[in-house]
Amino acid sequence: MKIESQQRFLSFSLGEKDIALLTLEYVQEIFPIALTDICRVPQMPSCVFGVYNWRGEMLWLVNLEDMLGYPPLALQARFSSKLMAIKLLYEEKSLGVLVREIRDIEPFDPQFLKSPDGQLFSPEMAPFVQGYFVNPAEEILICLDVKAILQTPIWISHNQILS
Template identity: 50%
Template sequence: METQEKFLSFNLGVTDTAVISLRHIAEVLQVSLPEICGVPQMPSSVLGIYNWRGEMLWLVDLEAMLGYPPISPGSNLVSKMMAIILENKGKYLGLLVRQIIDIEWLDAKEMKATNTELFYPKISPFLEGYFINDSEEIIFNLDATTIIQSSAWGIHN
């Protein structure tokens, strides 16, 4: 049985790497922060709404959501960010990340089960598991469906 799957890898924070399965990714695009309309009364990780293909797309600061320091819109470094558009059953959500690394093949059989002691409490609910790469580094495998269905924005989409 074929257990290889394609994943999009990207940076989380300064040192970490995460992946999301390509089957949940509708598109990856560059977003400039001034084009995002902020929405009051939302969690700080929700940056606001973005016009995507004529639709209103919620954009989330993935790092802030997972317990990393938030993207600070003031810094020029991040005036342009990459948005990973997730799709699940007709619902879309944009995750803003600093940098996309690559598309890679990973073997689902090599994925390790999450251990809540290992990870920040904020990241654990969104993990499908993790991989260990050749350099012995942990690569978080984020669960796109759980992220899209998160109660933080579920009421809004």
């Protein structure tokens, strides 16, 4: 495999056992965040955790697992008061996604990205899956589509509030 053909991805835990990837092209920053630093916003979809003061700007935070159909983080037994936030940026739109644990930065050749299989992913997750890779340990690594996450109807319907 040629190094030039590889793209770098941020890998992180998703749910109890899944591994997800985001292309580094859209990852602006990664930082730990305490739940007490997040300001909850009423009457928003359940996946919208709230807002956070990120370097003087209001950053909306989304519970990625909830958005993708996993059980909400707050209801899980091993829930911790600290999460990791990944600040995504695409076409001048930014969003923070909350995840349990950052794993690594991993190189993959995009030509080995397998098309999403309807039987592998839930209906809630399918619109946000770009495809998947299988690593040498034969684990499935779910490649998420940052554009789809940032252009989901949740943000379109709440555009006046989120602008």
